[in-house]
Amino acid sequence: MSRLPDTITVPRTDPIYNCHAYLTKMPIGAIRPFIEHFTQPGELVVDSFAGSGATGLAALTLGRRARLSDIAVLGRHIATGYLTDAPAREVRAAADRAIASARKAIGTLYLTKRVSDGAMVETIRTIWSFTYLCPSCKDKMVYYEALDARGKGPEYCPSCGGPFTRRSWPRGKDVPIGVVIPGEEGKQVEQMVCEMDQRRIRMATKDTRLRQIPSLPIEEHREMYSRSGLGRSGMTETGKFFSSRNAIALLELWRAINEIEDETILQKLRFAFTAILPRASMRYQWGPKRPLNAQNQTYYVAPVYFEWNVFDLFSRKVDAATRANGTLFEDGDLFSEESMQDITYEVTSAERLVHLADCSADYVFIDPPFGSNIFYSDMNLFHEAWLGETTDYTYEAVVYTTGSRKKGAMERYERLLRGAFAEALRVLKPGRYMSVVFGNSSGRIWGLLQRALRDSGFKAPPVHVASLDKGQRSVKGLNSGSEGVVTVSLILTVQKPAQGKGLEKAATLSNGDIDPLIRTVIDEMPSNEARSPSHIHARILRRAIHKGRVLDDLHLGDVLIALRNAGYRVDRETGLLQGSGRGRQAG
Numbered sequence: 123m124s125r126l127p128d129t130i131t132v133p134r135t136d137p138i139y140n141c142h143a144y145l146t147k148m149p150i151g152a153i154r155p156f157i158e159h160f161t162q163p164g165e166l167v168v169d170s171f172a173g174s175g176a177t178g179l180a181a182l183t184l185g186r187r188a189r190l191s192d193i194a195v196l197g198r199h200i201a202t203g204y205l206t207d208a209p210a211r212e213v214r215a216a217a218d219r220a221i222a223s224a225r226k227a228i229g230t231l232y233l234t235k236r237v238s239d240g241a242m243v244e245t246i247r248t249i250w251s252f253t254y255l256c257p258s259c260k261d262k263m264v265y266y267e268a269l270d271a272r273g274k275g276p277e278y279c280p281s282c283g284g285p286f287t288r289r290s291w292p293r294g295k296d297v298p299i300g301v302v303i304p305g306e307e308g309k310q311v312e313q314m315v316c317e318m319d320q321r322r323i324r325m326a327t328k329d330t331r332l333r334q335i336p337s338l339p340i341e342e343h344r345e346m347y348s349r350s351g352l353g354r355s356g357m358t359e360t361g362k363f364f365s366s367r368n369a370i371a372l373l374e375l376w377r378a379i380n381e382i383e384d385e386t387i388l389q390k391l392r393f394a395f396t397a398i399l400p401r402a403s404m405r406y407q408w409g410p411k412r413p414l415n416a417q418n419q420t421y422y423v424a425p426v427y428f429e430w431n432v433f434d435l436f437s438r439k440v441d442a443a444t445r446a447n448g449t450l451f452e453d454g455d456l457f458s459e460e461s462m463q464d465i466t467y468e469v470t471s472a473e474r475l476v477h478l479a480d481c482s483a484d485y486v487f488i489d490p491p492f493g494s495n496i497f498y499s500d501m502n503l504f505h506e507a508w509l510g511e512t513t514d515y516t517y518e519a520v521v522y523t524t525g526s527r528k529k530g531a532m533e534r535y536e537r538l539l540r541g542a543f544a545e546a547l548r549v550l551k552p553g554r555y556m557s558v559v560f561g562n563s564s565g566r567i568w569g570l571l572q573r574a575l576r577d578s579g580f581k582a583p584p585v586h587v588a589s590l591d592k593g594q595r596s597v598k599g600l601n602s603g604s605e606g607v608v609t610v611s612l613i614l615t616v617q618k619p620a621q622g623k624g625l626e627k628a629a630t631l632s633n634g635d636i637d638p639l640i641r642t643v644i645d646e647m648p649s650n651e652a653r654s655p656s657h658i659h660a661r662i663l664r665r666a667i668h669k670g671r672v673l674d675d676l677h678l679g680d681v682l683i684a685l686r687n688a689g690y691r692v693d694r695e696t697g698l699l700q701g702s703g704r705g706r707q708a709g
């Protein structure tokens with residue numbers, strides 16, 4: 123058996139990971155050591171919260187079989203795209219034909235005149251800005267024009283000097299600021315928006331094809347409606363997030379792709395198409411130095427954003443998809459024909475795995491939602507509008523925090539997790555293992571997870587607890603005392619009791635005083651390992667789990683306070699810990 127590491131640090135820069143975004147997806151490099159450790163080639167791996175299918179890809183590259191499932195229609199679409207082996211040259215040729223056909227169909231919409239030589243060229247991107255109306259002097263403020271030299275937003279009205287607040291100032295119509303085009307020397311150059319650009323934009327807004335753009339309402343009861351302030355901004359439909367011009371280009375490209383008859387090429391190009399949607403929308407943020415990615419977990423639109431040429435995005439994504447395809451299917455040992463034949467994906471809830479027989483799986487690897495951090499089905503609407511099918515969120519394992527669904531939300535979440543673990547236990551062979559990825563700043567949610575694991579009949583404590591560092595930015599503001607965001611998750615591995623022993627209930631978890639534990643871990647921490655509060659939080663959680671402690675009272679907020687008392691502080695820019703615990707205070 124291969125050794126299982128205690129800490130898994132995975133840079134999220136591999137071609138497979140970056141090919142198609144999915145919320146909180148796992149890098150396959152983080153899953154492979156677990157599959158290698160707990161299974162043999164040819165054995166069956168189950169992931170019932172499979173999302174974009176990373177567990178299936180990891181299994182595939184290790185010659186294992188996999189049964190994937192999730193409630194997310196988008197998840198199945200992405201996993202299918204990854205798992206479809208399509209020949210690079212034919213994919214490229216079909217993509218070029220689809221682009222050519224869509225280009226023809228949109229006519230001159232992206233064309234502009236290059237100022238330097240008068241040549242007609244296609245815009246690579248157009249920069250757009252919000253405008254605001256000053257409530258005092260009624261003057262219009264173009265946000266982009268009011269930025270300072272470092273790109274920082276305005277604090278006062280440039281006309282009357284009154285205080286500016288983004289939340290309360292009424293918005294005017296967004297305006298195009300500049301266009302980026304290929305320069306004469308081949309390098310990209312920026313020029314001001316001209317009358318021709320304005321005409322094309324007006325033309326697009328009157329185009330009757332806009333009525334055919336696939337779009338879904340993001341209804342008021344959705345958690346992300348209030349969290350993203352959609353009522354206030356009026357962005358209550360997914361189609362509204364695209365400029366008219368990009369919406370038409372996307373529509374024509376989608377039509378051309380869907381005419382492809384070869385099933386594998388069709389799948390690959392539909393996959394590349396959905397992969398570009400966030401960047402093809404107003405969610406692609408302008409930044410003073412470089413573009414900032416769309417925030418995948420919210421419907422946020424920044425006050426300065428891009429309208430990026432859809433064909434440019436798609437063409438590059440097709441290259442990325444064929445590169446990922448090459449890594450998955452052509453790198454010699456990594457790929458086994460047989461395992462490829464035996465990876466399936468069902469759309470179903472994790473507590474109803476009717477497609478799986480009792481005691482049929484050799485290993486379960488799951489990564490369920492972490493409480494109320496992310497609302498997958500709400501965010502999936504953005505892509506699913508194009509797929510024509512949406513996620514049924516009846517059994518979505520999340521903790522609602524708004525509206526009528528808030529009542530009893532924790533109990534509902536616990537019930538769903540318990541049901542999912544019980545199903546995992548049922549399908550696992552006796553004596554085999556389940557690994558669960560989990561992270562949260564709240565001890566209450568951790569306590570709930572512990573109970574759900576115990577009550578479903580797995581042995582406790584876990585046989586292995588690893589820290590998973592996905593390399594995200596760290597908790598900001600130790601001094602604010604805020605609970606912040608956890609960037610280090612744990613992977614707990616639990617065992618199904620062996621046959622003949624019956625399903626023993628896990629030992630009762632003992633309650634214990636959490637404060638001395640926090641202090642001990644901080645005191646023992648080698649200074650070179652004290653990287654961020656989140657790393658220390660993970661270390662404390664691991665220690666507490668190994669000791670069989672109930673985690674209900676162990677919050678990241680308490681860890682932050684203990685760190686401050688021990689003389690550490692958090693760098694606001696990097697989120698990393700500074701100081702070496704000097705100035706420690708007793709108690």
Ligand SMILES: C[S@@+](CC[C@H](N)C(=O)[O-])C[C@H]1O[C@@H](n2cnc3c(N)ncnc32)[C@H](O)[C@@H]1O
Nearest residue numbers: 147148171173174176193194471472489518519
């Ligand atoms: C953290 S994500 C999994 C990401 C996945 N590991 C990947 O790499 O893409 C959690 C997933 O749980 C799914 N989910 C939520 N409730 C579910 C349920 N009751 N049954 C199955 N899947 C569920 C969500 O749709 C989401 O895809």
